[in-house]
Amino acid sequence: MQFLSTPDPSGSGNYGVVNAEGHFVPFNNTAINSPFAYLPSMFSGGHLRVACALTLIVAVGFTALAIHIAGQYKTLILGIAILPIVFFSYLYPTADAMTNSFSLLFVAQTLHLLQKESIRWKDIGLFALSALYLGQLKITLLCIIPLVFILWCGRRNNTKTIDWRMLIPLCCACIANRIWAAITANIPPSAVVTSSDYVEAQMAVLTHPLKLLASVFSSIVYPLDLTGDPYDASRNIQLFTGAETTQLPVAVMVPVLLASVLLIVWHNAHLPRLTAIQRLILIAIVIIFYVLTCTGLIVSWGAPNLGGYAGGLQTRYFIPIFPIAALLMPNLDIEISPRTGRTLVTCLLAWSYAGILLAHLLPFPVM
Template sequence: MLATCLLALFLGQIKMTCIILILLIALPMIRQYQLNHKIDYRFVIPVIISLSSAICWMQATKNVPPSAVSTVEQYKEAKLTVLHHPGEILKSLGISLINPLDLTNDKHDTGRNIQFFTGAEYTQLPFAVMMPILFAVVLLVLYRNKNLPEFHIAEITATAAIIILFYTLTCTGLIVSWGGVALGSYASGLQSRYFIPIYALVCLLIPNLGILVIDRKKIRIFISALIGWSYSGLLLAHLFVFPWQL
């Protein structure tokens, strides 16, 4: 509980949209209720700490513009616009999910969205550098699949709801920070790194497929080698001076 409260304090001090992750506290509460039909109300403590931490941070930064292209007044006006046009924000959420990136009228959107697969937005690393670490991630998920907790419908629903809410807040926050000009269209500026906090939650929704690794030592060595290869390639790509750059 002490560790959870400390993490809750930190959660309130990072990206504002991440505050929704405090709802993860519902998962152990649901599991506890399923086991003995009782709820430990001490779980409310980290929620209070996280919200208090976030409120203090928002109060301290209330006069700071959220982006370089909008003022505090434009930000506040955009928030009111979003609240008064819920249908338009739903439209933006749907469009942002499937809109072709080369049709957003922003030349940087493609780079922003593929950075998870290419290592960065501007210094895009090749297949040989990034594929091994992506393969390592897949192997790690499969390697631990047998140990995944068996989620019941309430836990699956709560996890899925947090993922959806995180996506909603991320897109909405981005639209509002730009002054609301993209309301009803693609949320320009979306970056794949924004969603790193919920990748682990998505993995939790993968069912237990009964995959069993016989030689656990060998796969750990293989995964380590893949990660080592990618990080070495990333380091060399930034340190090595390529002849055509001279």
């Protein structure tokens, strides 16, 4: 079992692994990812279907645990988890499966502690372990770690205090991330750049911050049919079509999207109101996550379009901040009867997922 990618022995500049047959297999675009991002696959024996099944089981397990511990926020976590874009990300042994499912668990763990009258050292220890694992996943997940600051100030035993223990999970995540970053410092993040190109791209971003801001803004409003990459549209609209490769029609997707919204607002009127500072923290996390995602893509391609569209943006990259953005939902004072709500959500989900199943099983002629 190999935990670190190696350069191609032939000198091609690619990074990957030498398989059992002695052939070099490149995987440049994931070469810098930590093995923790593929943890279930390590027990697959090299069989793809086994790796897919194990990844699905672990990802669903993380998600189920997140829903269970979220308490008053369980329907919010469930509302994100039922989205087809989330489910499809669990089906393959990719870094996205662990990244998306564990980020839901980390957010749920934070919300669980937010609802407790007192936080024990046992809670801090479990939180720190989660932060260690989070720090070994995608680097953009470091943006989620500041969630601990919504626990920083609060009332414990009727006394307003600052819980300095929240620095422990914060430090754990940062240290774990920096250790792996140091180990992979000489490995380029994609197939189109060398290590020196990557460093030059980083310098270009640092020395031209206004161009970076232009890219960040442009990537929000840029018409997807004008980017020059025919795949950009399908990458961007995955939330509304289900996946990049299988674009499902409105009749299939609208019901499940409606079910997601209903679940997010289900207990909205009864949730504890977040303070202004807590809301600012959540807004900052969403903004910084988006900016760093755009920056990472620009740099990984060598910054050829700095100032323009950040090529390669995919909706599934933003799944980790979906629940954080949902927390910003204002109190809409919507009351949903539990019986009516369960029936409606169940019917909407049954319709959409039946449509998804048929779309993948029925033969369709290519026009």
